[in-house]
Amino acid sequence: MAKVLQLSDYNITESLVRESHMPKEYTKMAKRINKSLPAILRDSANFHKSHSQFMYSTLDVMQLTPIRSIKHTLAEIHKTKMALEENYVRVRREELALKKLQKKRKTATDVEELDLDILEKQMNVTNSTHAMQGALRKFSFFTEQYKSLLQSIGKTEKEGITEEEYEAEEEKYHIMTAMSQALTAARSRQGWICEGNTIYIFQLGINCSAAQKAIFDYLKSEQDCYKKNKEPTARMTLDWLEECAEKWKGCSKDIGDWRGVKTFTNKSLHIGEQSEKNDYGIL
Secondary structure, three states, X not given: XXXXXXXXXXXXXXXXXXXOXXXXXXXXXXXXXXXXXXXXXXXXXXXXXOOOHHHHHHHHOOOOOHHHHHHHHHHHHHHHHHHHHHHHHHHHHHHHHHHHHHHHHOOOOOOHHHHHHHHHHHHHHHHHHHHHHHHHHHHHHHHHHHHHHHHHOOOOOOOOOOHHHHHHHHHHHHHHHHHHHHHHHHHOOOOOOOHHHHHHHHHOOOOHHHHHHHHHHHHHHHHHHHHOOOOOOHHHHHHHHHHHHHHXXXXXXXXXXXXXXOOOOHHHOOOOOOOOOOOOOOO
């Protein structure tokens, strides 16, 4: 009975060159590749994920407010969890199909096509397993990130966050985002806020003239740093954004009331209707 071949029995690169009838120069290339392939495969295992931990934590999901960061972190966790589940089912199906092919091969007389089918299934399992390993490391990192973000706002995993807390932080997030964007635009416009961010700021219920003055004052504070032979920092900007959010806290509700719309109602929360309270949390 012919031996049931395994993926390790194949020299994929050299087989590809030989069986595709490539010029002999490619055989030399394939041999050089295969010589380094064990080290390549070993080190490639470090990178079976979409980004580095640094990129995840500084560029991908981190936002201007903690609960917004938690929201994006949980979204990444959910997306990664679904990918893991889909890959798990795919691998199990491929493994079952592989077992059937290997069993069939034991009694087959012509095994050439079966060997290719077996090889394909083995490759699929191997590649999917690598992807799952990277996804699991990503899952682990964002799990730790979630716990760290909860700790930063004095919360435990048992307590978690509520949808009401998320809604309560939204005004702060949008004020900080609007002013951050306005500041970025102003740096290339002699200190003036662009039209798009002016509209955004007005929609939040903030007087645009007051916002413009805040931008001018902040840019002046940076220039004052240079005059004192100091360098402004990113943390300085974040502190200023926090001050802006605190200064204009409640503006959105005020403009919402004027328009006749609610910025929050507890009757539409994820965990039931709190009928004992009104929409402002008052009994």
